Amino acid sequence: MHILDAARQRYATKLYDPARKVPPEVVADLLEVLRLAPSSVNSQPWHFFVAESAEARDRIARSMEPRNPYNADKTRAASHVVVFCARTHLPDAHLDNVLAHEAAAGRFASPEARAQRTAVMNEYVRLHQETRHDGPEWTARQVYLALGFFLLAAASAGVDATPIEGFNEAALDEDLNLPAQDLRSLAIVTLGYHADGDLNATAAKSRLPKDEVFTFL
Template sequence: MNLASLASQRYTTKAYDPARRVPQATIDELLVLLRQAPSSVNSQPWHFVVAGSEEGKARLAKGTQGPYAYNQPKVLDASHVILICARTEMTDAHLAHVLQQEADDGRFRDDEARAGQQRTRQTYVDLHRYERNDLQHWMEKQAYLALGTLLLGAAAMGVDATPMEGFDPQFLDAELGLRKQGYTSLVLVALGHRSDKDFNAALPKSRLPADRVITEI
Protein backbone atom coordinates (compact mmCIF):
# COMPACT_ATOMS: atom_id res chain seq x y z
CA MET A 1 0.00 0.00 0.00
CA ASN A 2 1.42 3.36 -1.07
CA LEU A 3 0.10 6.01 1.31
CA ALA A 4 1.32 8.90 -0.86
CA SER A 5 -0.62 7.47 -3.80
CA LEU A 6 -3.74 7.05 -1.65
CA ALA A 7 -3.49 10.64 -0.44
CA SER A 8 -3.12 11.84 -4.03
CA GLN A 9 -6.10 9.85 -5.29
CA ARG A 10 -8.65 10.39 -2.51
CA TYR A 11 -10.99 13.34 -2.89
CA THR A 12 -14.15 14.77 -1.38
CA THR A 13 -17.10 12.90 -2.85
CA LYS A 14 -20.00 15.09 -3.94
CA ALA A 15 -22.67 12.47 -4.75
CA TYR A 16 -23.26 8.93 -3.49
CA ASP A 17 -24.87 5.83 -4.93
CA PRO A 18 -27.65 5.03 -2.42
CA ALA A 19 -27.85 1.43 -3.67
CA ARG A 20 -24.29 0.58 -2.60
CA ARG A 21 -23.66 -0.25 1.04
CA VAL A 22 -20.33 -0.41 2.85
CA PRO A 23 -20.02 -3.79 4.59
CA GLN A 24 -20.43 -3.64 8.35
CA ALA A 25 -17.03 -5.26 8.80
CA THR A 26 -15.44 -2.31 6.98
CA ILE A 27 -17.36 0.19 9.10
CA ASP A 28 -16.23 -1.66 12.22
CA GLU A 29 -12.58 -1.31 11.10
CA LEU A 30 -13.04 2.41 10.49
CA LEU A 31 -14.51 2.79 13.98
CA VAL A 32 -11.40 1.12 15.36
CA LEU A 33 -9.31 3.73 13.54
CA LEU A 34 -11.37 6.49 15.12
CA ARG A 35 -11.03 5.03 18.61
CA GLN A 36 -7.29 4.48 18.15
CA ALA A 37 -6.60 7.96 16.75
CA PRO A 38 -3.91 10.02 18.50
CA SER A 39 -4.76 12.87 20.86
CA SER A 40 -2.69 15.24 22.97
CA VAL A 41 -1.66 13.55 26.24
CA ASN A 42 -4.09 10.76 25.28
CA SER A 43 -6.95 13.02 26.36
CA GLN A 44 -9.47 11.47 23.91
CA PRO A 45 -11.97 14.36 24.18
CA TRP A 46 -14.35 12.97 21.57
CA HIS A 47 -17.45 10.99 20.82
CA PHE A 48 -18.67 9.48 17.54
CA VAL A 49 -22.31 9.10 16.53
CA VAL A 50 -22.74 6.50 13.76
CA ALA A 51 -25.80 6.38 11.50
CA GLY A 52 -26.16 3.37 9.22
CA SER A 53 -29.92 3.05 9.06
CA GLU A 54 -32.28 5.20 7.01
CA GLU A 55 -33.80 6.45 10.25
CA GLY A 56 -30.43 7.39 11.70
CA LYS A 57 -29.31 9.21 8.56
CA ALA A 58 -32.62 11.06 8.43
CA ARG A 59 -32.04 12.37 11.94
CA LEU A 60 -28.59 13.67 11.00
CA ALA A 61 -29.98 15.12 7.77
CA LYS A 62 -32.23 17.37 9.85
CA GLY A 63 -29.11 19.41 10.56
CA THR A 64 -28.64 20.09 6.84
CA GLN A 65 -31.81 22.08 6.25
CA GLY A 66 -32.01 25.70 5.10
CA PRO A 67 -28.65 27.13 4.05
CA TYR A 68 -27.05 23.69 4.36
CA ALA A 69 -29.54 21.85 2.13
CA TYR A 70 -26.84 21.19 -0.47
CA ASN A 71 -25.35 18.61 1.91
CA GLN A 72 -28.61 16.79 2.61
CA PRO A 73 -28.38 14.36 -0.36
CA LYS A 74 -24.89 13.32 0.72
CA VAL A 75 -26.15 12.45 4.19
CA LEU A 76 -29.22 10.59 2.93
CA ASP A 77 -27.56 8.75 0.02
CA ALA A 78 -24.34 7.71 1.77
CA SER A 79 -24.06 4.21 3.19
CA HIS A 80 -23.11 5.49 6.65
CA VAL A 81 -22.62 8.89 8.25
CA ILE A 82 -20.47 9.61 11.29
CA LEU A 83 -20.89 12.72 13.40
CA ILE A 84 -17.63 13.60 15.13
CA CYS A 85 -18.18 15.42 18.43
CA ALA A 86 -15.90 17.09 20.95
CA ARG A 87 -16.31 17.40 24.68
CA THR A 88 -17.66 20.70 25.97
CA GLU A 89 -15.54 20.45 29.14
CA MET A 90 -12.54 18.41 30.24
CA THR A 91 -14.13 17.07 33.41
CA ASP A 92 -12.37 15.41 36.31
CA ALA A 93 -14.56 12.36 35.72
CA HIS A 94 -13.37 12.01 32.13
CA LEU A 95 -9.73 12.39 33.15
CA ALA A 96 -10.22 9.75 35.85
CA HIS A 97 -11.76 7.35 33.32
CA VAL A 98 -8.85 7.80 30.91
CA LEU A 99 -6.32 7.25 33.70
CA GLN A 100 -8.09 4.14 34.94
CA GLN A 101 -8.29 2.71 31.42
CA GLU A 102 -4.55 3.24 30.99
CA ALA A 103 -3.99 1.40 34.27
CA ASP A 104 -6.29 -1.44 33.19
CA ASP A 105 -4.39 -1.70 29.92
CA GLY A 106 -1.09 -2.09 31.77
CA ARG A 107 0.58 1.19 30.89
CA PHE A 108 1.97 1.89 34.38
CA ARG A 109 4.83 -0.03 35.93
CA ASP A 110 3.95 1.32 39.39
CA ASP A 111 1.97 3.98 41.27
CA GLU A 112 4.66 6.58 40.64
CA ALA A 113 4.31 6.17 36.87
CA ARG A 114 0.56 6.50 37.18
CA ALA A 115 0.86 9.67 39.24
CA GLY A 116 3.34 11.10 36.75
CA GLN A 117 0.96 10.54 33.87
CA GLN A 118 -1.86 12.17 35.80
CA ARG A 119 0.26 15.23 36.58
CA THR A 120 1.44 15.60 32.98
CA ARG A 121 -2.06 15.39 31.55
CA GLN A 122 -3.46 17.80 34.13
CA THR A 123 -0.64 20.23 33.39
CA TYR A 124 -1.65 20.45 29.73
CA VAL A 125 -5.35 20.65 30.51
CA ASP A 126 -4.69 23.50 32.94
CA LEU A 127 -2.38 25.19 30.42
CA HIS A 128 -5.18 25.40 27.89
CA ARG A 129 -7.88 26.12 30.45
CA TYR A 130 -6.19 28.92 32.40
CA GLU A 131 -3.13 30.27 30.56
CA ARG A 132 -4.08 30.01 26.91
CA ASN A 133 -7.85 30.13 27.46
CA ASP A 134 -8.42 27.85 24.48
CA LEU A 135 -9.49 24.58 26.09
CA GLN A 136 -12.48 24.08 23.77
CA HIS A 137 -10.40 24.79 20.69
CA TRP A 138 -7.69 22.42 21.97
CA MET A 139 -10.21 19.61 22.43
CA GLU A 140 -11.67 20.21 18.98
CA LYS A 141 -8.19 19.97 17.44
CA GLN A 142 -7.84 16.49 18.92
CA ALA A 143 -11.14 15.47 17.32
CA TYR A 144 -9.85 16.66 13.95
CA LEU A 145 -6.88 14.33 14.34
CA ALA A 146 -9.46 11.54 14.45
CA LEU A 147 -11.07 12.97 11.30
CA GLY A 148 -7.79 12.82 9.40
CA THR A 149 -7.23 9.24 10.53
CA LEU A 150 -10.72 8.32 9.34
CA LEU A 151 -10.33 9.91 5.90
CA LEU A 152 -7.03 8.21 5.13
CA GLY A 153 -8.32 4.91 6.50
CA ALA A 154 -11.42 5.13 4.32
CA ALA A 155 -9.29 5.72 1.24
CA ALA A 156 -7.13 2.73 2.11
CA MET A 157 -10.23 0.55 2.32
CA GLY A 158 -11.77 1.75 -0.94
CA VAL A 159 -14.48 3.80 0.74
CA ASP A 160 -15.39 7.26 -0.52
CA ALA A 161 -15.81 9.98 2.09
CA THR A 162 -17.03 13.54 2.51
CA PRO A 163 -16.19 15.66 5.58
CA MET A 164 -18.83 18.37 6.10
CA GLU A 165 -18.91 21.39 8.38
CA GLY A 166 -21.94 22.64 6.44
CA PHE A 167 -24.67 21.80 8.94
CA ASP A 168 -26.34 23.32 12.00
CA PRO A 169 -24.40 22.03 15.03
CA GLN A 170 -26.81 23.56 17.53
CA PHE A 171 -29.71 21.74 15.89
CA LEU A 172 -27.94 18.38 16.01
CA ASP A 173 -26.78 19.00 19.57
CA ALA A 174 -30.44 19.38 20.51
CA GLU A 175 -31.72 16.56 18.28
CA LEU A 176 -29.28 14.06 19.78
CA GLY A 177 -29.16 15.46 23.32
CA LEU A 178 -25.41 15.92 23.01
CA ARG A 179 -25.01 18.90 25.34
CA LYS A 180 -26.61 16.95 28.16
CA GLN A 181 -23.97 14.27 27.59
CA GLY A 182 -21.16 16.84 27.58
CA TYR A 183 -20.50 16.95 23.81
CA THR A 184 -21.02 19.23 20.84
CA SER A 185 -21.18 18.51 17.10
CA LEU A 186 -18.11 19.28 15.00
CA VAL A 187 -18.13 17.60 11.59
CA LEU A 188 -20.23 15.14 9.64
CA VAL A 189 -18.49 12.48 7.56
CA ALA A 190 -20.42 10.66 4.84
CA LEU A 191 -19.07 7.22 3.88
CA GLY A 192 -20.07 5.15 0.88
CA HIS A 193 -19.44 4.75 -2.84
CA ARG A 194 -19.53 7.54 -5.37
CA SER A 195 -22.39 7.97 -7.82
CA ASP A 196 -21.91 8.30 -11.56
CA LYS A 197 -23.32 11.81 -11.04
CA ASP A 198 -20.36 12.84 -8.87
CA PHE A 199 -18.81 15.65 -10.91
CA ASN A 200 -15.82 15.90 -8.60
CA ALA A 201 -14.63 12.39 -9.48
CA ALA A 202 -13.56 13.49 -12.97
CA LEU A 203 -11.80 16.68 -11.90
CA PRO A 204 -8.03 16.73 -11.33
CA LYS A 205 -6.97 17.11 -7.73
CA SER A 206 -5.33 20.45 -6.97
CA ARG A 207 -2.84 21.32 -4.25
CA LEU A 208 -0.21 24.03 -3.93
CA PRO A 209 3.27 22.89 -5.02
CA ALA A 210 5.60 21.38 -2.44
CA ASP A 211 7.98 24.35 -2.48
CA ARG A 212 5.12 26.63 -1.41
CA VAL A 213 4.07 24.58 1.61
CA ILE A 214 7.23 22.75 2.72
CA THR A 215 10.39 24.33 4.09
CA GLU A 216 13.38 22.17 4.92
CA ILE A 217 15.86 23.60 7.42
Protein backbone atom coordinates in the same frame (compact mmCIF):
# COMPACT_ATOMS: atom_id res chain seq x y z
CA MET B 1 -3.66 0.38 -0.72
CA HIS B 2 -0.40 2.25 -0.16
CA ILE B 3 -0.93 5.34 1.99
CA LEU B 4 0.40 7.68 -0.71
CA ASP B 5 -1.91 6.16 -3.32
CA ALA B 6 -4.82 6.66 -0.92
CA ALA B 7 -3.88 10.31 -0.41
CA ARG B 8 -3.63 10.86 -4.14
CA GLN B 9 -6.92 9.16 -4.95
CA ARG B 10 -9.22 10.38 -2.18
CA TYR B 11 -11.52 13.34 -2.77
CA ALA B 12 -14.65 14.86 -1.32
CA THR B 13 -17.45 12.79 -2.79
CA LYS B 14 -20.35 14.87 -4.09
CA LEU B 15 -22.78 12.16 -5.22
CA TYR B 16 -23.28 8.77 -3.54
CA ASP B 17 -24.80 5.59 -4.89
CA PRO B 18 -27.59 4.87 -2.37
CA ALA B 19 -27.74 1.23 -3.44
CA ARG B 20 -24.19 0.47 -2.31
CA LYS B 21 -23.45 -0.10 1.36
CA VAL B 22 -20.09 -0.27 3.07
CA PRO B 23 -19.62 -3.82 4.44
CA PRO B 24 -20.02 -4.07 8.23
CA GLU B 25 -16.49 -5.36 8.71
CA VAL B 26 -15.06 -2.36 6.85
CA VAL B 27 -17.14 0.03 8.94
CA ALA B 28 -15.89 -1.72 12.08
CA ASP B 29 -12.29 -1.26 10.97
CA LEU B 30 -12.82 2.43 10.25
CA LEU B 31 -14.43 3.01 13.63
CA GLU B 32 -11.49 1.24 15.25
CA VAL B 33 -9.20 3.75 13.52
CA LEU B 34 -11.21 6.50 15.25
CA ARG B 35 -10.84 4.77 18.59
CA LEU B 36 -7.08 4.50 18.08
CA ALA B 37 -6.58 8.09 16.86
CA PRO B 38 -3.98 10.21 18.68
CA SER B 39 -4.81 13.11 20.96
CA SER B 40 -2.81 15.44 23.18
CA VAL B 41 -1.81 13.63 26.39
CA ASN B 42 -4.15 10.85 25.23
CA SER B 43 -7.04 12.99 26.45
CA GLN B 44 -9.48 11.46 23.93
CA PRO B 45 -11.90 14.41 24.26
CA TRP B 46 -14.41 13.10 21.77
CA HIS B 47 -17.49 11.06 21.04
CA PHE B 48 -18.80 9.83 17.69
CA PHE B 49 -22.39 9.22 16.64
CA VAL B 50 -22.80 6.67 13.84
CA ALA B 51 -25.91 6.75 11.64
CA GLU B 52 -26.55 3.75 9.40
CA SER B 53 -30.30 3.42 8.93
CA ALA B 54 -32.23 5.70 6.60
CA GLU B 55 -34.07 7.12 9.60
CA ALA B 56 -30.84 7.93 11.42
CA ARG B 57 -29.23 9.49 8.35
CA ASP B 58 -32.34 11.57 7.75
CA ARG B 59 -32.14 12.79 11.33
CA ILE B 60 -28.63 14.11 10.67
CA ALA B 61 -29.62 15.49 7.26
CA ARG B 62 -32.36 17.64 8.76
CA SER B 63 -29.69 19.74 10.48
CA MET B 64 -28.46 20.76 7.00
CA GLU B 65 -31.72 22.16 5.77
CA PRO B 66 -32.65 24.62 4.44
CA ARG B 67 -29.23 26.28 4.15
CA ASN B 68 -27.21 23.30 2.89
CA PRO B 69 -29.57 21.04 0.91
CA TYR B 70 -26.69 19.57 -1.13
CA ASN B 71 -25.13 18.25 2.07
CA ALA B 72 -28.48 16.84 3.14
CA ASP B 73 -28.74 14.95 -0.15
CA LYS B 74 -25.29 13.42 0.34
CA THR B 75 -26.12 12.46 3.90
CA ARG B 76 -29.32 10.69 2.94
CA ALA B 77 -27.70 8.83 0.02
CA ALA B 78 -24.56 7.76 1.90
CA SER B 79 -24.09 4.34 3.41
CA HIS B 80 -23.04 5.59 6.85
CA VAL B 81 -22.69 8.97 8.52
CA VAL B 82 -20.45 9.83 11.47
CA VAL B 83 -20.93 12.92 13.63
CA PHE B 84 -17.67 14.10 15.22
CA CYS B 85 -18.21 15.66 18.63
CA ALA B 86 -15.86 17.29 21.12
CA ARG B 87 -16.22 17.38 24.87
CA THR B 88 -16.96 20.90 26.05
CA HIS B 89 -14.67 20.36 29.04
CA LEU B 90 -12.65 17.54 30.57
CA PRO B 91 -13.88 16.71 34.08
CA ASP B 92 -11.86 14.64 36.52
CA ALA B 93 -14.17 11.68 35.91
CA HIS B 94 -13.19 11.56 32.23
CA LEU B 95 -9.48 11.88 32.97
CA ASP B 96 -9.70 9.21 35.69
CA ASN B 97 -11.41 6.89 33.21
CA VAL B 98 -8.63 7.40 30.65
CA LEU B 99 -5.97 6.75 33.27
CA ALA B 100 -7.76 3.64 34.54
CA HIS B 101 -7.76 2.18 31.04
CA GLU B 102 -4.07 3.03 30.63
CA ALA B 103 -3.36 1.21 33.88
CA ALA B 104 -5.42 -1.80 32.77
CA ALA B 105 -3.40 -1.89 29.55
CA GLY B 106 -0.20 -2.16 31.58
CA ARG B 107 1.26 1.23 30.72
CA PHE B 108 2.52 1.95 34.25
CA ALA B 109 5.51 0.09 35.62
CA SER B 110 4.98 1.46 39.12
CA PRO B 111 2.63 3.60 41.21
CA GLU B 112 5.14 6.41 40.81
CA ALA B 113 4.88 6.16 37.02
CA ARG B 114 1.12 6.42 37.22
CA ALA B 115 1.35 9.41 39.54
CA GLN B 116 3.73 11.15 37.16
CA ARG B 117 1.46 10.43 34.20
CA THR B 118 -1.54 11.77 36.12
CA ALA B 119 0.33 14.97 36.96
CA VAL B 120 1.30 15.55 33.32
CA MET B 121 -2.24 15.02 32.05
CA ASN B 122 -3.74 17.30 34.69
CA GLU B 123 -1.11 19.96 33.96
CA TYR B 124 -1.99 20.09 30.27
CA VAL B 125 -5.72 20.11 30.88
CA ARG B 126 -5.39 22.94 33.42
CA LEU B 127 -3.13 24.83 31.02
CA HIS B 128 -5.87 24.95 28.41
CA GLN B 129 -8.93 25.15 30.63
CA GLU B 130 -7.68 27.51 33.32
CA THR B 131 -4.60 29.37 32.04
CA ARG B 132 -5.03 29.83 28.32
CA HIS B 133 -8.83 29.53 28.47
CA ASP B 134 -8.83 27.83 25.07
CA GLY B 135 -10.19 24.49 26.23
CA PRO B 136 -12.91 24.19 23.54
CA GLU B 137 -10.46 25.07 20.78
CA TRP B 138 -7.90 22.61 22.15
CA THR B 139 -10.36 19.72 22.31
CA ALA B 140 -11.63 20.59 18.82
CA ARG B 141 -8.09 20.27 17.46
CA GLN B 142 -7.87 16.76 18.88
CA VAL B 143 -11.13 15.79 17.18
CA TYR B 144 -9.82 17.03 13.85
CA LEU B 145 -6.74 14.86 14.27
CA ALA B 146 -9.11 11.89 14.45
CA LEU B 147 -11.06 13.18 11.44
CA GLY B 148 -7.89 13.26 9.33
CA PHE B 149 -7.04 9.71 10.34
CA PHE B 150 -10.56 8.64 9.47
CA LEU B 151 -10.53 10.15 5.98
CA LEU B 152 -7.21 8.55 5.08
CA ALA B 153 -8.31 5.21 6.50
CA ALA B 154 -11.49 5.34 4.44
CA ALA B 155 -9.51 6.04 1.27
CA SER B 156 -7.11 3.20 2.08
CA ALA B 157 -10.11 0.87 2.38
CA GLY B 158 -11.52 2.00 -0.96
CA VAL B 159 -14.41 3.83 0.70
CA ASP B 160 -15.49 7.28 -0.45
CA ALA B 161 -15.97 9.98 2.15
CA THR B 162 -16.97 13.62 2.52
CA PRO B 163 -16.09 15.86 5.47
CA ILE B 164 -18.91 18.32 6.13
CA GLU B 165 -19.07 21.46 8.24
CA GLY B 166 -22.11 22.89 6.45
CA PHE B 167 -24.84 22.08 8.96
CA ASN B 168 -26.68 23.77 11.79
CA GLU B 169 -24.62 22.79 14.83
CA ALA B 170 -27.12 24.19 17.33
CA ALA B 171 -29.99 22.24 15.77
CA LEU B 172 -28.04 18.98 15.67
CA ASP B 173 -26.74 19.47 19.20
CA GLU B 174 -30.29 19.92 20.42
CA ASP B 175 -31.60 16.93 18.48
CA LEU B 176 -28.87 14.64 19.83
CA ASN B 177 -29.14 16.15 23.32
CA LEU B 178 -25.43 16.97 23.25
CA PRO B 179 -25.33 19.80 25.84
CA ALA B 180 -26.60 17.42 28.52
CA GLN B 181 -23.69 15.13 27.64
CA ASP B 182 -21.12 17.96 27.70
CA LEU B 183 -20.60 17.53 23.96
CA ARG B 184 -20.81 19.74 20.88
CA SER B 185 -20.85 18.73 17.22
CA LEU B 186 -17.95 19.85 15.05
CA ALA B 187 -18.11 18.00 11.76
CA ILE B 188 -19.87 15.23 9.89
CA VAL B 189 -18.34 12.61 7.60
CA THR B 190 -20.41 10.68 5.09
CA LEU B 191 -19.22 7.26 3.91
CA GLY B 192 -20.17 5.17 0.91
CA TYR B 193 -19.38 4.71 -2.77
CA HIS B 194 -19.70 7.44 -5.38
CA ALA B 195 -22.35 7.30 -8.07
CA ASP B 196 -21.49 7.35 -11.76
CA GLY B 197 -22.61 10.95 -12.04
CA ASP B 198 -20.18 12.25 -9.44
CA LEU B 199 -18.12 14.70 -11.47
CA ASN B 200 -15.64 15.18 -8.64
CA ALA B 201 -14.57 11.54 -9.04
CA THR B 202 -12.85 12.32 -12.34
CA ALA B 203 -11.72 15.85 -11.59
CA ALA B 204 -7.97 16.39 -11.38
CA LYS B 205 -6.62 16.76 -7.85
CA SER B 206 -5.12 20.20 -7.36
CA ARG B 207 -2.75 21.21 -4.57
CA LEU B 208 -0.13 23.92 -4.26
CA PRO B 209 3.33 22.84 -5.45
CA LYS B 210 5.93 21.51 -3.02
CA ASP B 211 8.13 24.61 -3.19
CA GLU B 212 5.22 26.69 -1.89
CA VAL B 213 4.25 24.48 1.03
CA PHE B 214 7.61 23.19 2.31
CA THR B 215 10.54 25.07 3.76
CA PHE B 216 13.54 22.89 4.52
CA LEU B 217 15.66 24.23 7.36
